[in-house]
Amino acid sequence: MTLVIALDLMGGDNAPEVAVEGAAIARARFPDLRFLLFGDEAKVRPHLAKHPDIAAMEFVHTSEFVAGDAKPSLALRQGRQSSMRLAINAVKDGSAAAAVSAGNTGALMAMAKFVLKTLPGIDRPAIAGPMPTSDKTAVVLDLGANVDCGVEHLVQFAVMGHVFARIVTGVADPKIGLLNIGTEDLKGSDEIRSAAAILRSSSLAGAFYGFVEGTDVTKGVVDVVVTDGFTGNVALKIAEGTASMYSSFLRTAFRSDWRAKLGYLLAKPALDRVRTRLDPRRYNGAMLLGLNGVVVKSHGGTDAVGFGHAIGAAVELVRAGANERIIEEMTRMAAQDSSAPAAAVG
């Protein structure tokens, strides 16, 4: 079945080249994919020239785009004709099944929330993304949409993350952990402890592992890591930064003398497998979860391979009916809550 994805071609550090090349990569993987392209025609044309199949697809010209450092509220007011906004509008009016952008995250969230509205039962959308762990890929949310989170938001993130993990990581019965500074019941803020109490007595009780610490996340103790947007954003960027520091120390070490250089050449095939395993481009594509529509945010600094992965994530979410499944799980939880004895909600 043909699937139409709206692409904001003008977001990210190397727009529009990365988006066009990424579209070509995604199309090689999903041949029945069609794109609805939004961007500045003069800037995009040279890149489209290399891909006649994509150049033949529907193109909507706009000279406006959202700057990477634009204030979200300002972008929302002034960016009504921006490539980002038009791509989101296409999801709203049904001409596309999903939108993908590598632009300003805050503006994308503000626009998507304004245009698409949240799903029933969801107060605030969250940004969810994959993160490598020692034996699998975990889903972490929120990655930065909500600086402060109340109890009910954390619970809603758990529901959405549970659905997202099943689709993106393919785990049949994902375990959910609440990120905390210790695993004992008394650790953390009141919000976190209350969220844990609610999850323990909810329809997700079987999937709820409990509190996890930072080291548990990388060990892969759980499949879904629930946290507020401030902590999640810091955690993701500290993990990225640490991995990149480690790589750079290794590069220096392997160049330090002839023995190390030769050693590197011999070990290269094995080391390349590690590099592939941890390649940040494989973990590109954060979803704006909880909206009436699928919107995927690509990392602004990624390359075409990474942008292609973000499109791939959008395709998987649409095909798996992510939003329908979130609504189902919210309904199940609400039913369980209303039938549960009040004391158990604690």
Added chain:
Amino acid sequence: MTLVIALDLMGGDNAPEVAVEGAAIARARFPDLRFLLFGDEAKVRPHLAKHPDIAAMEFVHTSEFVAGDAKPSLALRQGRQSSMRLAINAVKDGSAAAAVSAGNTGALMAMAKFVLKTLPGIDRPAIAGPMPTSDKTAVVLDLGANVDCGVEHLVQFAVMGHVFARIVTGVADPKIGLLNIGTEDLKGSDEIRSAAAILRSSSLAGAFYGFVEGTDVTKGVVDVVVTDGFTGNVALKIAEGTASMYSSFLRTAFRSDWRAKLGYLLAKPALDRVRTRLDPRRYNGAMLLGLNGVVVKSHGGTDAVGFGHAIGAAVELVRAGANERIIEEMTRMAAQDSSAPAAAVG
């Protein structure tokens, strides 16, 4: 000059062996060091037998100790004769210049705060620790003592971290960053933005870099990373977990076939330098900053080398007059604040 350090021998995963062996390592580095030892004599004696110089030092027997999972408030009430509490008491009554423990962090903080009280101008003590970055060692605080932090706490952490960094990392003019989810002025919580405004118009204005993201921390953009105890704890443990995941992937890669094994042998000297650079034991020894006395927390899972580093950190803090310098800087800041025009503070 002889320096006396009180040691809680009963804290941590491999007590008391790690503490005794760590003491021996520290003494080899600082020959004029003396210890005041607190622990269960029957359990400690076999380990002291190997180190007659340490066995000859003052030993205070107690069969009580604080369990690793004890609730801090309970440990405070019931652990008055514990090895941890007696070591802190020794700092209070002047028989030791500092205390070192690898035990329960929450209990150590609760006891130290109760016994020693906070320094003038400091509302809440913080846990500060070193963290490796690509070109230096940064100091991060708070690492978990304060789950929720107000504006004034973050400002006080900046003052304490600035002093701590000069002593521990030897940087003459450390740069201070406030951990945030973006570097733009409008990012983050009200508390963080207000703390930034106060620091910009304070006596520390020259040292204040502004907001830093997770990736800036590992890049070494600043020397002092200020954050609340929840975020700091998660950041530290995510960094540890990521580094350890990376190492374990590498180990597997180097064992995967004969080429990789041979490559490893050739590159080993160069790789060992990276390993040494990132050895978590080198970063062991978090200080409980802001107390009337020097108390250092060793990681509970470290070995003798790590415990020795924690003792070394205590020695450096005492010799450098860390607390006197914190008081000086707080006084300077208070003087500047009262002379500053009110509008500049906002």
